[in-house]
Amino acid sequence: MLKSLVEIYDKLSKRELRVLRIIEAGHKKYEFVPQELIERWSRLRKEQVSEIIRRLHYFGLLRRNLSPYLGWKITVAGYDILAIHTLRVKRKLVKISPTPIGVGKESVVYVGETPSGFKVAIKFHRGGVSVFRYEEAFISRLRKYKHLRQIYETRLSAFAEFFALDKIFGVGGLVPEPIAYNRHVVVMAYIDGIELYRLTYYDFKKVADDIVETLRKALGLGIIHGDLSPYNILVGKRSYIIDWPQWIPASYPNSSTYLKRDLENISSFFKKNGVEIPVDELFKIAEEGRERSKNFMIEINKYVFS
Structure with a gap:
């Protein structure tokens, strides 16, 4: 606890x-x-x-x-203690809730507060799900430090999520605002909403418009969510896409397979509720973002493998 x-x-x-x-x-x-x-x-x-x-x-x-x-x-x-300590010393965090608001195989999420009173979600990564763990530079490092596999994977997962949030939020996408990260922990703005899959009666056209707009911005950057479904879309005053640690650059081999799965997941849900998703347009935007995503590994490598 x-x-x-x-x-x-x-x-x-x-x-x-x-x-x-x-x-x-x-x-x-x-x-x-x-x-x-x-x-x-x-x-x-x-x-x-x-x-x-x-x-x-x-x-x-x-x-x-x-x-x-x-x-x-x-x-x-x-490691939780060290991350909490660093975030407090850097004045990114002052309070943490006693119980989690979300528990999964890959993470545990708590509510917290910054020194300015801003409500945040604090995500402790428990598993390394980032696609970047398959990079040769990362694998080479683990050959030398096999005992640190879990540590490096959770840190990489946290950094990958913060990286995606920072890029997408920076261009106006509806994702949680990234506040800080340290070790295996990401601090982001708290989103007051309910998971899309829980909704039965709602203005699904309004939700779809928000999601499609965020996908346009993310795919324009060359960022593919990689695990998109009604389970990681939060609906409140606006609709937000959450859970980005497993995102994939559009320049990656087989990235279109992941994008196809993402779009099929949400297209199927919205279609059942009378809303069509512009799948072909989104595929085209992802193709245009392919070149931009090629520079991501330079930034990722600089952090993880230095």
């Missing part, structure tokens, strides 16, 4: 957070970071490090390895 994590975070000292970050840095070389190395890097007395690690372990932020040496590994909860 994130409630306990927030409570734990408030109980942690600066030294304890520093040791947690030291262990994170040590993971670049070790799956379980030797306690001797932690002591050396922290420049604290052995007794102090032992007490700090004992508390971090008690809170469930570390896992222990006893053989062939005493070492420590950060848990998912530990």
